[in-house]
Amino acid sequence: MEARWIPLSQFGRMESIDISSDRITVKTDPSNFRDNRITENIFMYWIEDSTVVFNGKRIERAAVFGITLLKKTIHRGGVFNNYGQILISFQRQAFMRDFMLCIYYEGKTGSMGYIHISVERSQGRATRREKERIFREISANLGMPLNVSSISFNYDNTDREFWESVRQETKRMERNPLEEKYFEILGLERTEDFEIIRKAYRGMVKKYHPDSGKSEERPEREKKMQEINEAFEYLEGRFG
Numbered sequence: 001m002e003a004r005w006i007p008l009s010q011f012g013r014m015e016s017i018d019i020s021s022d023r024i025t026v027k028t029d030p031s032n033f034r035d036n037r038i039t040e041n042i043f044m045y046w047i048e049d050s051t052v053v054f055n056g057k058r059i060e061r062a063a064v065f066g067i068t069l070l071k072k073t074i075h076r077g078g079v080f081n082n083y084g085q086i087l088i089s090f091q092r093q094a095f096m097r098d099f100m101l102c103i104y105y106e107g108k109t110g111s112m113g114y115i116h117i118s119v120e121r122s123q124g125r126a127t128r129r130e131k132e133r134i135f136r137e138i139s140a141n142l143g144m145p146l147n148v149s150s151i152s153f154n155y156d157n158t159d160r161e162f163w164e165s166v167r168q169e170t171k172r173m174e175r176n177p178l179e180e181k182y183f184e185i186l187g188l189e190r191t192e193d194f195e196i197i198r199k200a201y202r203g204m205v206k207k208y209h210p211d212s213g214k215s216e217e218r219p220e221r222e223k224k225m226q227e228i229n230e231a232f233e234y235l236e237g238r239f240g
Contacts (some may be wrong), residue, residue, distance in 0.1 A: 005143035006104055011113035014103075015085065019118055024096070025089040028103055028114055030074075031082045035107035042070040042088065043144045046099040047131055059130040064138065065095075065152045066145070100135045102144045110177065115139070179238070182231035194239045201232040 016027040030038060044067055051063035069090060076083060088103070097120050104113040117135045119128050145151055183190050186200040206212070208228060210221040 005145050006111075006113065007143040008102065008113075008115055008139045010111070011102060011104070011115035011144075014101075014114045014116045017101075017116050020092070022092050023089060024092050024101070025087065026101070026103065026114075026116075027085055027087055028105070029085045030105045030112060031084050032112070033076070033083055033105065033107050033109070035076065035109055037073050037075045038083070038105050038107040040070065040072055040074055040086075041068070041102075041104040041106070041144065041146055042090075043068050043102045043104070044096070044099050045102075045135065045138055046096055047134065048095055049097065059127070059134065062131075062134060063152070064134065067151075068145075071146075098131050098135075100138065104144055104146070106146075113144070178234070182234050185227050185231040186235070192239050194236070197232070197235050197239060201228065204228045 014026055015029050018025040045064055046066075047062050047064055051061075052059055053061040070088075074083065074086075099118055101116045101118070102113065103115075105111060117132060117139075119131045119135075121128065123131075180190070186197065186204055188197065188200050191197065205225070205228060208221050208224045210218045210225060213221050
């Protein structure tokens, strides 16, 4: 399945969330955005009890599902307006007993995300802890898919090869605006080949070194070199 994933490590806590037997109500605050419009994405992972297999007190296997609840464009309304707090309310289905809710806002100038894990307290302590651990493992290894309508997969805490493949695929497909900026500074398309990055860096240093230009160009070249060095240090730490 081809999908663009946002790593859940970029998500913070909800501004507020109210969970009743039949509704989920969330308050978010994307007021920092200055874009004329932003995209709101709401996605949920959940565990269905009919799929849970126990080994003593430990959950050995469980099916974890995911679905896009909402994807829409929000307009700011005017130059002097801001988005302010947004109230989101939707019906809680029977399968939403134990879930992880993800809300992600994306604009041209940035992005922000919220995440909330809910496990019903009426279950035994060992069961609750195991389900919370499953969601935390999903948080560590998966993300939120933005361009697919739904996903499903089988969680298996013994399948390390599966989780490693998920980690690599998520890392490959995630879009990092800061990373994109640094590749652009070095005149590159995204690549994980560090030798290509190093070669591009050396070429940019040779082109923009302050000592290789006219004296009146020196301040501008020094600023450019600072950007080039910053970009290379970041990408070296990521792929070197």
